[in-house]
Amino acid sequence: MALVIAGERSGVGKTTVTLTLLASLRRRDRQVQSFKVGPDYIDPMFHQHVTGRACRNLDPVLTSEAYIQQCFARHSQLSEYTLVEGVMGLFDGVKGSEEGAGEQTGRGAEEENNAQCPMPHAQSPTDFASTAHIARLLDLPVVLVIDCSRLSGSVAAIAHGYKSFDPRIKIAGVILNRVGSDRHLSLLKDSLEPLQLPILGVMRRQDNITIPDRHLGLVPTAELPELNALIDRLADLGDTCFDWQRLLPLLKSESFSFSTSSSLSSSFPVRIAVARDRAFNFYYQDNLDLLQQLGAELVFWSPLEDAGIPKDIQGIYFGGGFPEVFAQQLAENSSVRDAVKTAILKGMPTVAECGGLMYLCEQIIDFEGKSWSMAGVLPTSAVMGGRLTLGYRRAVALQDNLLVKANTTVYGHEFHRSHLTLTPTWPLFKTSRYDCEENMGCEGWGFPANIYASYVHLHWGESREIPQQFLKECLKVSKTV
Template sequence: MPAGLVISAPASGVGKTTLTLALARAWRNCGLRVQCFKSGPDYIDPAFHAAATGRASVNIDSWAMDRATIAHLVGRGTDADIVLAEGSMGLFDGVAARGVSGTGATADIAEMLGWPVVLVIDPSGQAQTAAAIAAGLRDYHAGVRLAGVVLNRVASPRHEDLVRRALNDAGIAVFGALPRHAEISLPKRHLGLVQAEEQAEIGKLIDEAARYVSEHVDLDAVLRSAAAWSVQPAANGLNVTPPGQRIALARDAAFSFVYPHMLEGWRAAGAEISTFSPLADEAPDASADVCWLPGGYPELHAGKIAANARFRSGLRAFAETRPVHGECGGYMVLGTALTDADGISHEMTGLLGLETSFAKRRMHLGYRLAALAAPMPGHQVGARLRGHEFHYSTIVAQPDTPLAVVHDATGAVIAETGSWRGHATGTFFHLIAEDR
C-alpha cells in the first residue's frame, strides 16, 4: 500500500519544488517507486516531477475538479511506494469562493486525501518566529495534519540551532536543515520556472539536489511520517472532452503549456494526437480534423513565428475548413499582431483580430469560469468550462465576437472573454475541466 505526503510551505518561493524533486530522486535512487502530483494550476512543475521520478505527473485541483476526477487522477499512484503532492503558494492559499470541491488550496488536497504535510520553512531574517509560523499552520485547521518541517536556506549552525530549539519546544519535528546552496537553484522567468525540457542539465541538477538533501535531511524519518492510503474507486473517469478525433497539437518551446491530464483524457477518449512545431516552421497535419495551439512563450519567439511563412500559411489553410483553437499564448498567435517587451510589433497569423502587447506588462492571474456563447472544439454553446489564466500581456484590440461570458473565482465578470471568427476560437484561460 502506498504512503502519501504533501510538500507545502507558508508562501511561494521557499523551495517546495526543489525539495519535492530531491526527495523523489533520492527515494527513486534507493529503489522506491515514487509518484508525484501538483496541487493547483501549474503546467510547468509536472514535467520536473517526471524528470525526477520517471513517471508522469498530473495536476489535481480542488477548485476546478470534482472529487471523482481527483480520485481518478491520484489512482495512478496505487502501485507506488511513496506519493508526493507538491503544493502551490502557501498551504491555505486559495480563492475566496469555493469551487467544485474546494478553494484550490493545497490544504484541500491534504485533507481530502488524508496526506500529512511536510512544511518547507525559509527562516531567513528570523529565528524563533519560524516556529510560530509553523505552529500557526499546524493549528489553523483540524483536518490538515502536519508531519514536520524541513528548514531551507539557514544562515549558520547557530541560526539552525535557534530555529530547531523553538520548533522542538512547539512539538514540531524537524526533518532537516538545508544551508544555502546556489548550485541547486532552478532558473526562473516571468511565468515561473524555466521549463524542464529547456534545461539540458536538468538530470544533473536534480541529482545534485538529491545528494544535497540526502546529506541534510533524515529521509527515513520523512518516509515514516507519510500516511498509508488506498484510493476509493472513482465512479467516473477524467472529466475531459477531446476537441476532435485527430488533433494537430502545436508543441515546442513557444507552445508547451498543456495540463498533462488533458492530453491523457483526450487519448483515453480515443483521440489521436499529432504534434508539430511552429518554431521549426511546420504546419499542422493536413489529415487532422482540429488544430490546438496551447500557451507558452510566444512573446520570446515572436520574430521567428512572424518569419515562419510555412507555419502561418499552413495554419490559415487549415482554418479555412476546420476548427483551430488557441489558449493564452496560442490565442495571441491566432491574432493579427503581438508586440514584444522591446515594443516591436510582429505580425501573427491573422485568423482573429486580437492584438496584444508585452511592452507594458500587466499580470492577469486567477481561476476562470466560462459559459460559452459560441461553440469551440469539443464544447457546445452553454458549456461551463473551468480554467486558469496567467499571463502578462495586455489587450490592444479584441474586435471579434466574444466566445464566452467569463467570470473570475469571485463571480465578477472579466474583460478577457476570448473571441471567435470563422473556424478560429481562442481564450486567455487554460482549460482544466468542464462542469459535469
C-alpha cells in the same frame, strides 16, 4: 500513505524541496508519482523531468473534489511512493464550499486581480482550493517548509501557529530551508524542541542551486540545457539533508478507496496535431489523456522547427506557453504560419489557449516593442506588457462554439502579461472573477466557427463533453495535409 509538501507562504522553496525529494528517490531507483496543487503548468514539467511520469494537477476549481480523489487514487496506486506539492501558503485559498462540487470557488490572483477580493479566514467560510483543502480531501499528512533565512526563535511561533490553526490538518513535521550555519541550526532546533514537531529535513543555503525564472515563473525545462546537472546536485543534497527513516514510510503509496470515474464510451478515430515545443508546452496531461481515451491519435509537432503542419490531420490543438519569447523564430517559419492559416480558413477545427491564441493573431509585439508576424487568423495583435492578468474565471458561453454550447458555464484560469489590440466582435464568453463574481467583460474568439481561441485555460477532467464536442467536429473533416 502519501505526503504533501506545503509552504508557510509563497517563495519559501517548496518546489526546490519537492524536486530534491524526487531526485533523491529516483536516484534510489524508486518509482514515484507526483501531483501539483493548483493550475500551474511549469512546476509539473520539472516533476515529470525528474520522475519520468506525468505530474497531475489537483485543482477543485478547474475540476471537482470528486475528480481530485479519483485522479489521485488512479495514479498513486501505480507507483511505490507519492508526493504532492502544494501551492502558495498552506491555508491560502478562496471562498467556497466543501459540501459539494456544485458550487466551487477559485484561488484569487496575487496582484491587481485580487485587490477587491480579500482572502477569507481558513475556516470562514473555508480555504477552498488551498493546499490544506487538498490535504483534508485526501486525508494526507503535511510537511511544512519554513524559510529560516531571516529568523531563529520565531520559527517556533510559525510552526505552532500552522500546527494548531486547523486541527483537521496533520502536520507530520517541518523542513527547515535556507539555514545559514551550525549555530543558526542550533537556535532553530532549541526553539522547536518544546513543540515536539519532528524536523524531517534541513537544507542549508545553496549558492549553486538556482532555477532561473522570468515573467510568468520558472523557465520551462525544455529551455534549460544544464537541468540534468542541477537535478544531480539536488539528488546529492537530498541524500544527506532529509530524515529518510521517517520520510519513507510517509511517502509510501497505498490503496485509496475513492470511487473511480466512469469509462468513456464514445470513440472518435481522428488525428489531432498537438503543438508541443519550447514555445507551446502548457498542457494538462489529463486533457491529452482524454483525447486519446476517446480514440484520437495525437501527433506532436513543432511550429518552431517543422516545415509544415502534420499530414492527414483533422484538428489542431495549440496549448499555452511562451510564443513571445520565441516570436522571431515563429515569425521566420513562414511556411508553418501559412499552412496553419490555410488549414483554419479551410475549416480545420482548432483549439488555441493563451499562447496559442497569441499565435493565431496577426502579430506579437514583444516587451521591446518589436512586431513579429504570426499566423494572421485573428484580426488583432497580442501586445506584451507589465501588467499581470492572473486568476480563476467563471465563463458563460455567449454562443455555440467549437467546445461548448451557448449558456454553458465553464471554469478556467488566466495567467498572462499580454493583451489584444482589438476585442472580438462575436466573443466566446462573458467572464467574471470566480470568488467575487465581479464582471470582467467578454473574451475569446469563435469566428470563424471552427476555432476556439481564448486566454482562459481549461481542464477537461470534469467536463468530458468538451473534448467529445471537439473530436465530434474533427470527425466531420476530411483528413488534410
